[in-house]
Amino acid sequence: MSKHSTIKVGTIDWLAVIFYMALVVSGWLSIYASVYDMETGKSIFDIQTNSGRQFLWMLVSWLIIIPIITVDYKLFDSLAYLLYILTLVILVLVIFFGTEIRGSHSWITVFGFRFQPLELAKITTSLTIARYLSKYDTKIGLMKSQIILFSLIGIPALLIIGGGETGSALVFAAFVFVFYREGMSGNILLFAFLFIILFGLTLMLNIYYLLAGLGVITFIIGILLRKNKNALIFIITAGIISMGIVLSENYLLHHVLKPHQIRRLETLVNPNADPLGMGWNVTQSKIAIGSGGFLGKGFLEGTQTKFDFVPEQSTDFIFCTIAEEKGFTGSIIIIGLFVALFIRIILIAERQKSAFSRIYAYCVLSVLFFHFAINIAMTLGLAPVIGIPLPFISYGGSSLVGFTMLFFIMLKLDAYQGFILR
Structure with missing residues (x-):
C-alpha cells in the first residue's frame, strides 16, 4: 500500500474526532428524546423510529470514513474537477427524475434508501474551490478569477434551487468567506451586508418610501461632502447601487419567490402576523427553549416536544429539544x-503546508459554521425557517453522511501535511 494512503494513528487530529463524536452522539440522544413515546417505550435502536434509523446512518458514516482515510490523498486534488462535474450532472438529473418529497425534487431513492445529492455538492464544490485557488497562476484579485469562483458556487446553487431546495442553496454563499480569507476584497462582504439590510427594509417598508428615503439620505450626505469630489462620487454611486438593490429585491419578492417563501420572510420580521401559520414554528420553538430554564426538565421529560408542539423537532428544530431537556446549561x-x-x-487550516489543504479546511469551516449559525438563529426567530439542519445533530442520513465525509477528508489531508508541498 502506498505511503500516501496509509495513516498512522498519531497523525490523525484526535481532538477534532472527539468533538465530532461528542456532537454525533449528543444528536442521536436528542433525536431519541424528540420522538420518544412513553406509552410504547421503544428502544433507541428500534429502526422503526428516527433514532434507530439515525443509528444506522451513524454506522454508515463511520464505515465511509475507512475508504476516506485509506485512499491516496492526492486523489482529492486530482479528481476535484471531475467529481464536481459529475455532481452537477446528478443535480440536473435529480430535477427531472428525482423522488419528490414535500414539493422538492432533490432526492434519489436507491433500494428503499433516500439520499440528497446536494450534500455531495458541498463536498465537491469545496474540493474544486480548493484546487482552483491553489493553482500557482490564480490571482483572486482579478475579475476573471472572481467570475470563475462565483460561477463555481452559483451553478450548483441554481441547480439545487431548481430542485426545490432554496434554503440549502443559500449554504453556498458561505464560500464567500473563503474567498475573503484568500485575498478577495472585503467590499464583497460589505455588499452582502448592505444587501441583507436593504432586503429587510424592503420587507418592512413601502418601496416608494424606501426609495425616497435613500434618495434624501444620498442628497443630504452629498451636500455635506460636496467639497470632496471623490467622496461625493462614492456617495452618489452607493446611493444608486442601493436603489438598484431595492428594486431588484422588490422584483424578487413579487415575481420570483413563492408565496410560502415570502410568508417565511414576513414572519421573520413580524412573527405575530401569522401566529397559527408560518409563525407557529418559531413561537413554539421559543416556548420550548424558554421552558427549559437553567438546568432543563431532564432527559425524556420535555413536554413541548413530547406533545409535538414543535414541528420538525428532530430535524430543523432539534436544538429546541436540547434546550428544553438540558436547559441553558446543556445548550x-x-x-x-x-x-x-x-x-x-482554524488551527488545522493554519498549520497546513499546502494551499489546497488550507483552503479546503476553510471551506469545511464555512459550511459547518453557516449551518450552525442559521439553524440556531432560526430556532430563536432571528432567521427565516429555511430547512437548514444542525450539523451532526439533526436527524437525517444524507446530512450526517455528507458532513462526515466533508470533515474526514479534511482530517485525511491534515494527516499528510508533511507530504504535501503545493
Whole structure:
C-alpha cells in the first residue's frame, strides 16, 4: 500500500474526532428524546423510529470514513474537477427524475434508501474551490478569477434551487468567506451586508418610501461632502447601487419567490402576523427553549416536544429539544462543542503546508459554521425557517453522511501535511 494512503494513528487530529463524536452522539440522544413515546417505550435502536434509523446512518458514516482515510490523498486534488462535474450532472438529473418529497425534487431513492445529492455538492464544490485557488497562476484579485469562483458556487446553487431546495442553496454563499480569507476584497462582504439590510427594509417598508428615503439620505450626505469630489462620487454611486438593490429585491419578492417563501420572510420580521401559520414554528420553538430554564426538565421529560408542539423537532428544530431537556446549561455545552470544533478547524487550516489543504479546511469551516449559525438563529426567530439542519445533530442520513465525509477528508489531508508541498 502506498505511503500516501496509509495513516498512522498519531497523525490523525484526535481532538477534532472527539468533538465530532461528542456532537454525533449528543444528536442521536436528542433525536431519541424528540420522538420518544412513553406509552410504547421503544428502544433507541428500534429502526422503526428516527433514532434507530439515525443509528444506522451513524454506522454508515463511520464505515465511509475507512475508504476516506485509506485512499491516496492526492486523489482529492486530482479528481476535484471531475467529481464536481459529475455532481452537477446528478443535480440536473435529480430535477427531472428525482423522488419528490414535500414539493422538492432533490432526492434519489436507491433500494428503499433516500439520499440528497446536494450534500455531495458541498463536498465537491469545496474540493474544486480548493484546487482552483491553489493553482500557482490564480490571482483572486482579478475579475476573471472572481467570475470563475462565483460561477463555481452559483451553478450548483441554481441547480439545487431548481430542485426545490432554496434554503440549502443559500449554504453556498458561505464560500464567500473563503474567498475573503484568500485575498478577495472585503467590499464583497460589505455588499452582502448592505444587501441583507436593504432586503429587510424592503420587507418592512413601502418601496416608494424606501426609495425616497435613500434618495434624501444620498442628497443630504452629498451636500455635506460636496467639497470632496471623490467622496461625493462614492456617495452618489452607493446611493444608486442601493436603489438598484431595492428594486431588484422588490422584483424578487413579487415575481420570483413563492408565496410560502415570502410568508417565511414576513414572519421573520413580524412573527405575530401569522401566529397559527408560518409563525407557529418559531413561537413554539421559543416556548420550548424558554421552558427549559437553567438546568432543563431532564432527559425524556420535555413536554413541548413530547406533545409535538414543535414541528420538525428532530430535524430543523432539534436544538429546541436540547434546550428544553438540558436547559441553558446543556445548550451552552452543545454550542461550546461547536465553537471548540470551529477553533480546532482554524488551527488545522493554519498549520497546513499546502494551499489546497488550507483552503479546503476553510471551506469545511464555512459550511459547518453557516449551518450552525442559521439553524440556531432560526430556532430563536432571528432567521427565516429555511430547512437548514444542525450539523451532526439533526436527524437525517444524507446530512450526517455528507458532513462526515466533508470533515474526514479534511482530517485525511491534515494527516499528510508533511507530504504535501503545493
